Amino acid sequence: MPDARPASLMLRQAQHEDYDPHMSAEQPLLQVEDLSVGFATEEGRITVVEDVSFTVAAGRTVGLVGESGCGKSVTAMSIMRLQPSPPSHIDGGRILFEGTDLLALPESAMRGVRGDRIGMIFQEPMTSLNPTLSIGFQIGEVLRLHRGMTGAAAREKSIEILRLVGVGAVERRVDQYPHQLSGGLRQRVMIAMALVCNPRLLIADEPTTALDVTIQAQILELLRRLQRELGMAILLITHDLGIVAEFCDEVVVMYAGRVVERSGVRPLFASPRHPYTAGLLAAMPRLTKRGGRLVTIPGMVPPPAARGAGCSFADRCPRVLPRCRAERPPLVPHAPGHDAACWNPPP
């Protein structure tokens, strides 16, 4: 969904936090290091996520941005170890969560992490709840799993969390079934389920994409409030830069399976250091200019199998150099806390 807010408003909101990851002395909550994920296909192995690294500090919000198929959801699902394997396979890297490598955990221990230490919400609230079970039961199920709570205690806690996520008439709602709730309410229930065990990290995979604009704003506002109250970190996966500007502290931009730019929100919006990011920002529709044509990035994302030795963006890049096609640019700092993978970054 294109964002129609004036860019100036977004920038002002982006400025509320000026974050420099190098100033953070403590160990980050989540540290993804050189993560590579491949898929076995009939045409052979393809790599869809390559050497992805980023960190999420406790209590912060990081936006993982990119267009469809860039590997952002695969990255998120790999953190949860929910990528179906086969066909996918984690080829390398580490995912440190509170100092533990999640990739080295046995499945039983990983089950204890999911839903308890790390919560996750999905894009489709309409289909992410089991239609045959009441929402109170489904929230209670999480408490049974992780807290051993049953009966009245679980019900009480379910009511409490539903109230916290802003569901009205809770005593009645708790016994209702998903089909009796609207999309916005279902997403609130999903959030309640993800947060009922008070996780340290919430992974939100396009949490508002399936909702209409006013509900989007409500859900984001809710997430912001819950983050403040519960002190969790959020990894927000989205393709909507407007949401990133409003909501995130840091941004990780992915393109064709790699991180192309990584920075605090303000510097990224003020001076993008990768032509792809610059193109995305230019492609955002604005209300301030009447009658202008919408800007697009020409060309298409190369399919995973067709990614050569050079920069994957080279064929679409207005600033392409011969070197870009021959040699892949490494992700290096261009300013403190502002990394980009480009041989010829925009000024």
Added chain:
Amino acid sequence: MSAAWKRFRRDRLALVGLAVILVMVGAAVLAPVIAPYDPSEQFFDGLTLEGAPNPPGGKFLLGTDLLGRDLFSRLLYGARTSLIIGVVANGAAVILGTLLGVVAGYVQGWLGAAIMRFTDLMMAFPALLLAIALAAIFTPSLWIVAMVIALVNWVQIARVVYTETTGLAAREYIEAARALGAGSGRILALHILPHLVPTILVYATLGIATTVLLEATLSFLGIGVRPPTPSWGGIIFESQSYFLSAPWLVFFPGLAIMLLALAFNLVGDALRDVLDPTQRGR
């Protein structure tokens, strides 16, 4: 549970079906009390002077069969056989088929492939031939016949349940449940099996009539329940060549089988509605 019963009670047809089932079960259990005669006794006046079976009415309520036995008594005792076959054999087939189908559909991989190829093999194999082979290996008895029928009839159910499970396993709430830390056992029990209930119920109710008739076929071939033990299907098969001269011998047991199947269908339909949560709270 009481709420479910309340909704079930509103369905008149289902109540009729339930009543029919209860009457049949009662008749089977109380057969020695209700039956006017011994089902195996060949009466001297059970046949007309020409040697034909008596039509309904008079001393024999539903007439007599080819050997001069009381049809009503035979139907009452036959209810025992047919209910056991229809419920136990069919139930075992449903459970076996569901189990294999769910495991194959959920686990996939080599185990799922192995189960499904075995299912295909069973499908390609003539069921009757297999039943004959199995019945020949074991000494025929009611329970062996039930087991043989179950071993033949689980195949279609497994195939349907497998397909349905693969579809269900790809649903987003399964992934969401996994993201909340649920293990495979919980996902199967809470998120997959309840969704299979409508399909399973349809197969279970449809299967009752076919299993009763399969038992009759086996009896006809001499590998089913041994005579003189009566069974509904058996009565039809032993008298079918006299259909024109003694239609009651086919009509009454046929009616009993039809009523049994219909009653289970009605109850199954109602159960499906009652168990469907989208009907709840309306």
